[in-house]
Amino acid sequence: MKLKGKVVFVTGASAGLGKKICYEAAKQGAIVVACARRIDELTKVKQTCAALSKQEAFCYQLDVSNPTQVDQVLEAISLEVGPIDVLVNNAGFGIFEDFVAFDFEKTRQMFEVNVLGLMYITQKIAAQMVQAQKGSIINIASIAGKIATPKTAVYSATKFAVLGFSNALRLELKPYGVSVTTVNPGPMETNFFTTADPSGNYVNGVKPFLSSPEVLAKKIVRTMHKPKREINQPKIMNAAAKAYTLFPSVGDYLASGILNKK
Known part of the structure; x- marks a missing residue:
């Protein structure tokens, strides 16, 4: 129960x-x-988390792209729950x-959710963490923020932004005892592709690379008590991202060919 009592x-x-x-955080005793x-x-x-953690859990309806709603929810959390120890910015969507x-209009919406909403929430909570001299911020980006492929121009742009923001923020907050971790998943077995690719062609093309959200969730929760700079999953796509940086021409060839399943 390494997260017992942590919000x-x-x-x-x-x-x-x-x-x-x-669920993974609740298993370790967190107040979710x-x-x-x-x-x-x-x-x-909320009900499942309470059963797993054996303590109260909370839930609030929130559209992260609405600053007024963000302020209202954060005020409610402050009054009803207490200071936030770990922030996980997971909200986001993509369209291929x-x-x-x-x-x-979809471009604007994607930036408001994936980037601006994430930044607004982070600024509010990071200010509290700096004052407390402790805390952990985990931003869910994407391997698409490292390897851009056809039909992901807008989505990749939002995730490149999250990566750049997180890397700078990590350096800014380190002196205050606040860690920043970036998570870069490849394709996962979730409902993300219901919106991103309704045709199902992409999911069918990347089935050999699909990873488990349960496995990644466990890795993410481990960083809540043992911070690290980045989590990249699956390993094969992390290797591809490194090659993409070192050999950009080869990277473009792969991104437009082997890695392009849309």
């Missing part, structure tokens, strides 16, 4: 990786605060389409 705040917690992170837009699913997550035909 763990997770966005995008109603399904997929976010839900699994909540689950947030997402779907309150009906959140209530189920050719950029020249991309609806720019």
